[in-house]
Structure formats: C-alpha cells, structure tokens
Amino acid sequence: MEDKLIRGKVIADEIIAELREEVSSLKEKSGKVPGLAVVLIGEDPASQVYVNSKEKMANSLGYHSVKIVLPLDSSQEAVLAVVEELNNDPAIHGILVQSPPPPQIDEEQIILNINPQKDVDGFHPSNVGLVFTGAKDGFPPCTPWGCLELLKRSKVETKGKHAVIVGRSNIVGKPMASLMIQKGVDSTVTICHSRTADLGAEIRRADIVIAAVGIPEFITGDMVSEGTVVIDVGINRVDDETRPRGYRLCGDVDFESVAPKASLITPVPGGVGPMTIAMLMSNTLLAFKRIENIG
Ligand SMILES: NC(=O)C1=CN([C@@H]2O[C@H](COP(=O)(O)OP(=O)(O)OC[C@H]3O[C@@H](n4cnc5c(N)ncnc54)[C@H](OP(=O)(O)O)[C@@H]3O)[C@@H](O)[C@H]2O)C=CC1
Ligand SMILES: Nc1nc(=O)c2c([nH]1)NC[C@@H]1CN(c3ccc(C(=O)N[C@@H](CCC(=O)O)C(=O)O)cc3)C=[N+]21
Numbered sequence: 001m002e003d004k005l006i007r008g009k010v011i012a013d014e015i016i017a018e019l020r021e022e023v024s025s026l027k028e029k030s031g032k033v034p035g036l037a038v039v040l041i042g043e044d045p046a047s048q049v050y051v052n053s054k055e056k057m058a059n060s061l062g063y064h065s066v067k068i069v070l071p072l073d074s075s076q077e078a079v080l081a082v083v084e085e086l087n088n089d090p091a092i093h094g095i096l097v098q099s100p101p102p103p104q105i106d107e108e109q110i111i112l113n114i115n116p117q118k119d120v121d122g123f124h125p126s127n128v129g130l131v132f133t134g135a136k137d138g139f140p141p142c143t144p145w146g147c148l149e150l151l152k153r154s155k156v157e158t159k160g161k162h163a164v165i166v167g168r169s170n171i172v173g174k175p176m177a178s179l180m181i182q183k184g185v186d187s188t189v190t191i192c193h194s195r196t197a198d199l200g201a202e203i204r205r206a207d208i209v210i211a212a213v214g215i216p217e218f219i220t221g222d223m224v225s226e227g228t229v230v231i232d233v234g235i236n237r238v239d240d241e242t243r244p245r246g247y248r249l250c251g252d253v254d255f256e257s258v259a260p261k262a263s264l265i266t267p268v269p270g271g272v273g274p275m276t277i278a279m280l281m282s283n284t285l286l287a288f289k290r291i292e293n294i295g
Pocket of ligand 1: 169252
C-alpha cells in the first residue's frame with residue numbers, strides 16, 4: 001500500500017524548498033520580499049486552520065505576511081474597502097479572501113474588485129480566461145494546479161488519458177478541467193456533478209479520477225476500475241470521539257475500499273491540501289516578480 005501513495009506533503013515540501021532559494025536570491029538582488037494578505041471574514045474554525053497554515057508558510061519563506069480578520073457580520077462595503085486598501089498597498093503582491101464568505105457578502109463582486117495582478121487564488125474572471133485560453137500570464141488556481149503538479153511529479157502520464165473530474169465548482173472542478181485539457185497535459189476530460197446520470201459508470205471509465213465533491217468518503221471501491229490514479233481533493237471533518245480533537249479528517253474518496261484498486265492515490269490529510277498552500281506561495285512569488293518586474 002505504501003508504494004501507491006502520492007505523498008502531497010513531501011512533494012509540497014520540495015516545492016517550498018525550491019521557492020525558498022528563489023525568494024532569498026531575489027531578496028538579495030532587489031532588497032524586496034513578496035507580500036501576501038489573507039482576509040478572513042468571521043472565525044470559522046476550519047478556515048482558521050487553513051489561514052493560519054498559509055500565514056505560517058508565508059512567514060517561513062520570509063514573505064511579508066498580513067492576516068486580516070473581519071467580523072462575521074461585516075458589510076459588503078467594509079470588505080470592499082479592505083480589498084481596495086490591499087490593491088493599493090505596494091508591499092502586498094498577493095490577496096486572498098477566504099471562501100466561502102458569510103451569506104450577506106457577494107463573493108463574485110469581491111473577486112471582481114481584486115486587482116487581477118494580485119489575484120493569487122486565480123479566481124478573477126480575467127485570470128480564469130487567461131488560464132482557459134492557455135495564455136502564460138494568468139494565475140492558475142492553487143488547488144487544481146497543485147493536483148496537476150502532483151500528477152507531473154509522480155510521473156503519471158496524462159497525455160491521451162481519460163480524466164474524470166467529480167465536481168464542477170469554480171474553485172476546483174471547472175478549473176481542473178481547464179488545466180487537464182491544456183496542450184502539453186492532453187487529457188480527455190469528463191466532468192461529473194450532482195445531475196450526472198450514472199456516476200459509477202463514468203468513474204469506471206477513468207484512467208485518472210479527481211474527486212472534489214465535498215461528501216465524506218463518497219467514492220467507493222465498486223465505482224473505480226483496477227489501476228486508476230486517484231486524486232482526492234476533499235477535506236471533510238467527521239465527528240470521531242476517539243480522536244483528541246473530537247473529529248478526524250477524511251477525503252471524498254473512501255480510501256479503504258478504493259486504495260486496493262488504485263495504482264496511485266493521494267491520502268487525506270497529507271495529499272492535495274499541502275499542495276494548495278505550496279502553489280499559493282508559488283503564485284505569490286510570481287505576482288511579486290511581475291509587479292516588481294524582476295526575476
Ligand atoms: N485540498 C484543498 O486545498 C481544497 C479542498 N477542497 C475540498 O474539496 C471538496 C470540494 O470543494 P468545492 O469544489 O469547493 O465544493 P462545492 O460544494 O462547491 O462543489 C461540489 C461539487 O460536487 C458536486 N456533487 C455534489 N453531490 C454530488 C453527487 N451526489 N454526485 C456527483 N457530484 C456531486 C456538486 O454538483 P452540483 O454542481 O450539481 O451541485 C458540485 O459541483 C470539499 O471537500 C472541499 O473541502 C476545496 C478547496 C481546496
Ligand atoms: N480563497 C480561498 N482560497 C483557497 O485556497 C481556499 C479557500 N478560499 N477556502 C477553503 C479552501 C480549503 N483550502 C485548504 C488549504 C489547505 C489545506 C491543508 O493544508 N490541509 C491539510 C490538513 C489541515 C488540517 O489539519 O486541518 C492536509 O490536507 O494535509 C486544506 C484546505 C484552501 N481553500
């Protein structure tokens with residue numbers, strides 16, 4: 001089983017080490033460092049975990065890192081004002097507003113107001129379009145990009161392979177499809193969602209499955225063919241009284257029944273999650289180099 005694991009945490013650490021070298025050499029050259037601002041509205045415990053690990057990683061790379069926590073009942077105008085301030089702050093190169101925001105906030109409008117040059121999440125329509133058209137100067141969204149990087153660094157052949165993506169969100173499913181059909185990646189893609197007629201039949205035809213459903217252990221062994229490469233994007237908290245925190249983390253894939261059939265599989269935790277953070281750091285460095293015109 002051990003040799004089937006795609007160790008996202010280990011690969012993410014390699015990427016971070018590569019970034020660390022580049023950051024320090026650019027700092028020496030320019031006297032400047034990348035700046036990342038993360039905006040969190042409310043104090044959802046799971047979101048806090050991610051935001052804190054982003055901040056910790058940014059600090060460990062020597063980035064200028066800012067965390068802004070706004071009250072849960074913040075108005076649209078208050079959030080927009082913070083975004084505007086960060087757009088105009090020359091020490092900030094990357095802006096991330098943690099998703100999902102509380103219901104009174106119009107997320108689409110917030111994203112539209114982030115300077116696309118600082119949109120390190122890759123959520124602004126201008127970046128979505130640049131990535132979709134295969135232009136070089138967008139920001140690939142961190143989670144799908146992290147999944148692709150896992151496949152590349154695990155030497156998984158994508159060319160001519162059938163990738164089945166389960167989920168069509170703007171954060172994961174859709175941009176994942178957009179990356180998998182790029183020239184050079186060259187997969188044939190099927191996108192599934194809650195209205196897909198026979199999900200098992202679609203997944204059984206896959207060489208590569210990418211699961212982003214948001215339902216704990218939803219994809220089971222009977223839905224997967226022998227030899228499939230399985231990338232589990234899901235991060236779910238499931239109550240578990242036997243754990244010190246009272247919950248355990250699991251993916252959207254039922255690891256126990258799927259792993260015996262998979263040729264390669266990502267674990268949760270330690271799979272896609274750490275890659276998302278590594279790609280965010282990479283995009284922030286990219287934004288820094290573009291804005292400061294160095295590197
Ligand atoms: N590792 C990481 O860094 C990240 C992990 N995540 C995790 O990934 C998962 C997905 O996140 P996200 O894309 O934001 O979630 P969303 O809830 O936005 O999207 C879920 C998708 O799954 C589809 N779906 C729901 N039920 C079914 C079903 N029964 N059969 C087939 N498809 C179904 C939905 O279909 P429909 O559109 O029809 O409703 C939707 O397209 C979550 O577990 C989340 O925590 C998310 C972001 C980053
Ligand atoms: N604007 C925005 N951008 C995002 O990229 C974004 C977001 N909003 N909202 C929430 C999702 C989720 N997400 C994760 C990042 C890292 C881990 C991660 O590092 N997970 C660890 C475990 C962490 C733990 O112990 O809870 C792992 O899987 O090994 C998980 C999830 C980013 N997201």
